[in-house]
Amino acid sequence: MTETVVMDRASASRRRYFPSAFGGLTFAGFAICLTALPLAVSLTGYQLNLLMQAATYAIAVFGLVVVLGYAGQINLAQAAFFGLGAYCVALGTTDFGLGFWLSLLLAVCVAAFAGAVLGLASLRLGGHYLAMVTISFQTILSLTLNNWISLTHGPDGVRGIQRPAILNDSRYFLAFCLAVLFTAGFGVYRLKRRRLGRAMQAVRDNEIAAAVSGIDTFATKVFAFTLSAALGGLGGGLFAGGFTYISPDQFTFAESVVFLTMALLGGVTSAFGAAFGTGLLILLPEWLRFLKVVYLAVYGAAVVLIMVFLPDGLWGIVTWAKRRLISEPPVDRQSIAPLPLTRQAACSAGQALLEVKSLSKHFGGLKAVDEVNLSVRQNSVHALIGPNGSGKTTMLNVLSGLYRPMGGSIVFDGGTITNAPPHTRTRLGIARTFQNIRLFPAMSVLDNVMVGAEQSGDLFSSARAVRNHAFSALEFVGLAERAYRDIGSLSYGHQRLVEIARALAGNPKLILFDEPGAGLNHGEKDRLVELLKQLKDRGLTVLIIDHDMAMVEQVAERITVLNFGRHIADGASRDVLRNPDVIAAYLGEVRSDAA
């Protein structure tokens, strides 16, 4: 019996991994052939220049795939980073005599450093503020290149840029650029399916959910920005080497917009799409030259039409076709291991795992949470109830670190966490779900849960282990068969279950549920009750908000009742539900089966 299971698992994993290995080999073969192309085919100088431009631009556009496509942060200064890299190589090989390789290294480092500084200074803003900051940076750099003549040679530009002796022939240099292009493109493609890439996409899709899944959202954004700038610098450095002459007008804001258009035209979430878009935008004007005077107008119109009808870029067609033609891989539920929930709290059963003392959070004049005390015992199920707007969700937001409290203290498992950021609390073992479901809608069900598993601490040794653990968590809530589905195709209730799976995948000690029963029918609520009981049996502690008193009474040992931000009752479930104040403020009528 065991043997057949192992066999199944082996064959299932072969099915899953064979195509990607096959794809990788195809890509490698394709890349080597294209890299060798300039050496095998005779190209005119003009064709060489076009290809050189396309290759170096595409490397910079990969940077936009990382920062905009993956992490969702706008960067309107990619030409500035490209220019920084180009000037490093230009000045390094001429005025400073550093040689090409050292200059190229410098190009990447200087651009990355500039990106990191800009990111650290501005990524707390986001949105249109970030766009403004990047435009300003772009303008400052353009002004500097033009006016610091003693260093940059001003508007005249830099000529006589050196290449290494071995790559002095333009054909060899182009082959080198193509090799870098494919390496960088492959790296960016792989990043999307790695821990870091998933973290970036999670930040893009829902920053709050990313934070409570254990992702340091600010660090992730700064890293994406730095990586994007580094790729810009790399592309720029190669550009300078390729053309041996550069001038400031090649790195203006208009050029940043061109980079952005290339990324969006091809498909900003895909390295292949971005490379494709770059090639198209460089070649399209050449193909249209036969139109003579109107060619720029036709070119502009073509770009507008593609944008309007293919909002996901040209690569969107490929993704769409793939989704239509290739069916979801089957899920072999037999081979899924049961979910291990093994993390033990330091305190013993009966002691308080979470101790909240006179916690307050006000919004203007509204006292949403007003000096609330709450003690949740280790390995218990504790319910927080109260009328709509009584401060329950605000309380949960303060506990998970999304809001800073204005007063009071929170102690979790022996440590004070009153002012700790959300991702730190998650790594310490506090997980949560949201009342208005917060998932990562552009990622698959499985990827959503994998984010929860891999970000909550260094619990797993390999990507395979994370994947298996995510499957276990999905099986625990009964959704393993839908692992490869899009979030949008799931019903409201199933989306709730995905959220629960994501929270459980991080091996929490305490889990905060905000109305997990909303949107579930009786049968499904019965299963939820079973699930909550299982969690308790395995040593977890649960704090739950819900309005279904039949359910609350079934699972919770203790109840705390809030009204207008203050707690009005606290104690064993049965006593609290019969408290006249609670009935008047919340329950309305005495429940017939509460006796």
Next chain:
Amino acid sequence: MLLELDSVTAAYGRVLALKGLSLTVNDGEIVTLLGANGAGKSTVLRTISGLMTPQSGQVRWAGASIGGMKPGVIAGLSIAHVPERRRIFPGLTVRENILLGGSNLKGVSRAELEADVEKNFAIFPEIKPFENALGWTLSGGQQQMVAVARGLMARPKLLLLDEPSLGLAPLIVQQVYRVISGIREQGTTVLLVEQNAQMALSVADRGYVLETGTIVAEGLPSQLLDTDEIRAAYLGGRAKPN
């Protein structure tokens, strides 16, 4: 017959949500749709209100085919949809949110609309203190009350309610259900999706049970409550009256 769905098929991408589903709603009825998550209940409402386009089949409103028409046009036919997940306008005040519900009414004076808003505040006194607060500042349950009030503002012939009690305190749920059973007196027909089957059947004239995109049972509340399979699947063993 006010509304008829005839062999309607609808899909999200490759996933079929409705598989040739047929149902009818008569004038003045309260009809409820029951079923597990993913059975297609919300999709039925979305198809009626025009948020989804049926792949095949007919949606008939007072005899005329409305399948595939734009949501704005259908709203003008006096069909109001209170969608799941609230979907109130976060940047508008509570009063503005509710007022907007009456935007399909032609030839009704502003004063009359304001009077309707006050009527809704009388139904949900809990949100009256927040009438000038922005939508997003309200708690989830308060937003739900705004969404239901907005639906009532349309004075619709047919009100599509998708889980109106979601996230509401027990006290408020009792209020909402008193409102639903009172709506009928104003000549409004209701198609109600609800997870709480007991509660829904207590106000409904008829019910349908959905499973993976098709109707598997229909009948009077008493008939549905007496069917063992339905009790087991959707009503649960634990919430029996007494």
